[in-house]
Amino acid sequence: MNLSNILNTLDTSSERHLDELCQWLKIPSVSSDSMHRSDVADAAKWVAEKLKKAGMATEILPTDGHPLVIAETPAVPGAPVALVYGHYDVQPAEPLADWISGAFEPTIRDGNLYARGATDDKGQVLTHIQSVCDWLATGEPLPLQIKFLIEGEEEVGSENLERLLPGLSDRLACDCVVISDSSQYAKDKPAITYGLRGIATYELEIRGPSQDLHSGSFGGAVMNPAIALCHLLSSIVDSKGRIQIEGYYDDVQELSAAERTAWSNLAHSDEAFAKEIGVDALFGEEGFTTNERRWGRPTFDINGLTSGHQGEGVKTIIPAFASAKISFRLVPNQDPKKLTKALQAHIDKHLPTGVKVTLSPDHGAAGMAADPQSRYAEAASRAIESAFGTPPVLIREGGSIPIVSRFQDVLQCDCLLLGWGLSDDKPHSPNEKFCVQDYHRGIKASAMLWAELGSLRKGV
Template identity: 70%
Template sequence: MCPASLLDQLDSAADRHLSELIEWLKIPSISSDSTRVDDVHRACQWLADKFTASGLQVELIPTQGHPMVLAQTPPVNNAPVVVVYGHYDVQPVEPLDQWITGPFEPTVRDGNLYARGATDDKGQVLTHIQSVCDWVASGEPLPLQIKFLIEGEEEVGSENLERMLPDLSERLACDCVVISDSSQYAAGQPAITYGLRGIATYEIQVDGPSQDLHSGSFGGAVMNPAIALCHMLSSMVDDQGRIQIEGYYDDVRDLSQSERDQWQALPQDEEWFAKSIGVDELFGESGYSADERRWARPTFDVNGITAGHQGEGVKTIIPATATAKFSFRLVPDQDPKKITAALEKHLAKHAPKGVCWTLKPDHGAPGMLADTDSKFVKAANHAIESAFGTPPVLIREGGSIPIVTRFQEVLKCDCLLLGWGQSDDNTHSPNEKFSVADYHRGIRASAHLWDEIGKLS
């Protein structure tokens, strides 16, 4: 049993836990913004200071970008070793005018804490940090060793961590990696996530005339790069949501009937889901439910388009250049490099005459699946039910955490994905939030988790 005195201590420390999260969220640690380098490093140092004050062994690991924090409790003989992974960097905040309160002015409204990074990932990873630091402070011995690896580049692809992971493998040797950077299935229904989609991201530039042209004098005589770009983008998906790149589905792993039955038994409400994200109806690949499409089917999405005049008023031109950023969410067995090769052939086939184009691949990572029958999943099931009052369901997550597959490959360990957030937490969007109650429940679930894993041989 998790020590009763520790659980009482966690309850009495609730105000401090919240104030510390608010303090950390005030630091604008946007890893993709070169003007925020000092702020990113401040967020890293805040975390290192937290660990140091709690008596953990702490090391700052430099990278070619932002540093990583490695902190650990003492080894425990004949007990499991767990690595807790998370990130202290956050997404950009635009469009700024859509935030009700400032993205780095954490504010509690209607039981939620609003700020950039509240749920992704400062609030979620801090649940594990609080549980361990308070356990150490209680004087009760931890039943296992816990190592924390918290990086500052997850939101830009984790390339430095991925490159350095083999060299860190001995220091990170463990039985299981625990990650909280995802969501529950619904309010009041916690979940264990056993699968993630992968990702492949790109930027395409289409060039036409050597300069912007008057659309009256030249319209109809030259190919408009913006129109060409739209044609190329629209050629990649049909009106049924099916991606048209040759060979795209060759390596897609089919869903098992047992998985489909299990998800169908979840309390799905697609009408509510549509309403919660502000659309009249849902859309996606025919023949699959919304959960199946967003968790376990590959997708194509345009993330941004730039072309021509963007200022106030009208400027009737044919733009010289048009660009777009787009991404694919991939499922297990799809290879980002194979997708890139097929994509280049597709674009070459569908590019209109009169323009030239260049494709710039950004970052890519494969999808992952975890073993749902592992002893760590069973331990997490007991821990979550103890804290949330209801057993978790097993789900997949449509988002990507690029480093998870590498953990499985390099560390040869199990991975536990335990999300305390909600699907409407506005991750990557204005007004990001995290339920204050779920933050505190996550801390208790974390404490129960160390107790349950500590019982394992």
């Protein structure tokens, strides 16, 4: 294996790598919006064509929603098999007025590439695609088999992939899954993420009178659904950040002393963190540091509230209904289905009189934890240090990638979460970005990863 030849090819192809990412980013593949259904299909076709042109066996697999793109390189007897997972769908771009440049008009400013999907996840997954395609282009054989699974529904819960995964288990069989859909710990401080929080989302609707009522004529005589909703939501979490649902903490996987020590040694400033996100002070569950709260503790959040008059001026009414979109971030061992039952019981117990409630579950996924000391993690650490010039730190991530725990269960594989992004990349917000330097370093780290993994013997 002539690795220097491969790395030289990556260096001389950097302009093309950036141009191709911009091509992909121009496609508004918003999976949650039916108006963009053809755009999502175009994004799948774009990446499938790139994989196919590199000589990989490639298929666009239809689902009941958006298609999966599956590809693979030739088998290498005796070597491990790596599966690269990523997604080509993106979040909605609204509010459009807050973008400095168009959400689907990739623009470079101050060393960053701005566009929806730049870091979540087109830019990050493309680092692995570029490294494999360029490796194959040199004529050098890969030292292991690499498979790709790139989906178009990660941003809406991966339900079709989750349903189809058991039937694809033989086709996707692997020793480790490689995922780049997370962040470095800080600028120039790469990380291997060995844990993710799970998620459970719901819509809660409170209904009172059959129609909006005059607040003067009826105020004080009936329960206001908006007030009832506020009482109900405030009953779920106390002033110290502790969730009050009975049994909520029973299955929580507690942080080990070693983890807490390791995380305390990471450079961190609460003051700088607060300033970065634009708040005067931080808040969270008592007894835990900021990183512990973000990575290893369960949470409750209100994501949206709707009730009554939303237009200009005052309209003095008692609204007929009120609703909230809520979510819980879960840690390993917590079960979203068990939470749903406990949440319904809590609501039934705390619902004010005079109103009716409907709890509608949306989607849920368990949290996951991988072995940060596995031979695959150690190989990834060597590869990242070669590309970034510094060894990665070991962290968890507070966000959720719903399909990851299913990979562990169905494919019985290790998981490597290698993030090239940064914490201020704004992946679900206006002005999402990806550092151009880190895009190129991610491609190099990916190539080094194949060399490191390929040096391992399967099952040894």
